[in-house]
Amino acid sequence: MKILITGGAGFIGSHVVRLFVNKYPNYTIHNLDALTYAGNLANLSDIEAKPNYKFVKGNIVDNDFISNLFETEKYNAVIHLAAESHVDRSITNPIEFVMTNVIGTVNLLNAAKSLYKKDNTDFQKFYHVSTDEVYGALGDEGMFTETTSYDPHSPYSASKASSDHFVRAYHDTYGLPTLISNCSNNYGPNHFPEKLIPLCINNIKHNRPLPIYGKGENVRDWLYVVDHARAIDVIFHTAKYGSTYNIGGHNEWKNIDVIRLLCKIMDEKLNRPAGTNEKLITFVTDRAGHDMRYAIDAAKLQNDLGWVPSVTFEEGLASTLDWYLQNDEWLTNVTSGNYTKYYDGQYASR
Ligand code: NAD
Numbered sequence: 001m002k003i004l005i006t007g008g009a010g011f012i013g014s015h016v017v018r019l020f021v022n023k024y025p026n027y028t029i030h031n032l033d034a035l036t037y038a039g040n041l042a043n044l045s046d047i048e049a050k051p052n053y054k055f056v057k058g059n060i061v062d063n064d065f066i067s068n069l070f071e072t073e074k075y076n077a078v079i080h081l082a083a084e085s086h087v088d089r090s091i092t093n094p095i096e097f098v099m100t101n102v103i104g105t106v107n108l109l110n111a112a113k114s115l116y117k118k119d120n121t122d123f124q125k126f127y128h129v130s131t132d133e134v135y136g137a138l139g140d141e142g143m144f145t146e147t148t149s150y151d152p153h154s155p156y157s158a159s160k161a162s163s164d165h166f167v168r169a170y171h172d173t174y175g176l177p178t179l180i181s182n183c184s185n186n187y188g189p190n191h192f193p194e195k196l197i198p199l200c201i202n203n204i205k206h207n208r209p210l211p212i213y214g215k216g217e218n219v220r221d222w223l224y225v226v227d228h229a230r231a232i233d234v235i236f237h238t239a240k241y242g243s244t245y246n247i248g249g250h251n252e253w254k255n256i257d258v259i260r261l262l263c264k265i266m267d268e269k270l271n272r273p274a275g276t277n278e279k280l281i282t283f284v285t286d287r288a289g290h291d292m293r294y295a296i297d298a299a300k301l302q303n304d305l306g307w308v309p310s311v312t313f314e315e316g317l318a319s320t321l322d323w324y325l326q327n328d329e330w331l332t333n334v335t336s337g338n339y340t341k342y343y344d345g346q347y348a349s350r
């Protein structure tokens with residue numbers, strides 16, 4: 001099987017590429033990525049020389065490029081992760097999110113459709129990786145299930161909701177064999193330090209303030225990125241076409257509690273007196289349209305396909321912190337001017 005994974009140089013994509021390249025030596029894996037500020041080939045240095053792996057630089061918004069690529073490579077499957085992924089950026093620059101997340105996804109769907117059921121091709125599946133943010137926000141009670149109505153509030157979640165609708169429309173209208181998963185917040189190695197957890201790890205390292213939006217009461221359901229990649233593997237190989245799966249770790253935390261826990265563990269790891277890092281916590285103006293609570297009901301995935309998370313939050317957080325402390329060069333690089341050499345044209349703004 002020749003699989004195109006998009007966004008493989010990003011946070012989650014790099015873990016998915018690594019898993020597939022190592023676990024399935026008989027598959028050929030192409031990683032298509034535009035290398036925006038969030039894409040970093042250093043994330044894949046351990047597998048870049050493997051014979052079943054190839055990097056393809058390109059932008060999913062470029063329809064001619066995408067259709068030529070599919071025509072030439074005749075992929076058997078797509079796992080689509082490329083996206084603009086940061087809510088705060090979507091608030092300042094929504095159009096970029098429409099371009100990549102909506103137009104880019106439709107370009108890929110069109111290219112896949114043109115291969116599907118064409119002579120001499122064997123296009124088998126289009127797997128779209130999405131987010132629980134499409135469901136909107138919860139109050140104190142309840143969880144998102146696969147049948148929860150879409151109710152996105154940020155330009156990011158609206159663009160992802162739109163892309164999910166297009167994927168379903170291509171299944172229902174053209175019979176394209178599609179799969180969708182909606183996952184909760186991920187954390188782990190290679191997470192770009194603009195998102196809450198890696199931002200705070202980096203700021204603690206440098207004794208900088210930890211900006212907590214509002215009162216820090218918002219709740220997120222955190223999943224270790226390697227477990228998300230494992231779920232994608234299971235869904236890709238065993239889910240029924242046209243189906244949707246929620247992925248989550250039943251691991252809800254208020255932001256302020258996550259950051260207090262981080263501060264405590266990092267006091268110990270950095271040999272600072274207990275309570276030192278907590279003093280860095282700074283409450284700042286809330287994010288516009290800030291969703292109060294996300295929580296995933298992953299029972300369908302567990303019952304149908306047998307997936308459960310492999311690590312607890314404490315274990316995942318400890319290995320994440322160790323990774324960031326041991327990979328100072330990665331962190332310095334992505335937060336420094338040197339990193340701009342990886343940037344690409346219009347996407348170079350930070
Ligand atoms: P990321 O921002 O770390 O990586 C995105 C990758 O896509 C980068 O490598 C970037 O270079 C690439 N990319 C962006 N625009 C592109 C374009 N126009 N053409 C080609 N490549 C492009 O994102 P992530 O956190 O790894 O998220 C990956 C996917 O998972 C996204 O679709 C996101 O919506 C979804 N998701 C993320 C989370 C999370 O917590 N991070 C949770 C659920 C779902």
Ligand code: TYD
Pocket residue numbers: 086087088185194195196197199211212213214218219220255287
């Ligand atoms: P984030 O990592 O941006 O993920 P998402 O918005 O997709 O859930 O944010 C996680 C939570 O942390 C969210 O409730 C917003 C909050 N947050 C802060 O309080 N301060 C920050 O500097 C950031 C980036 C996020």
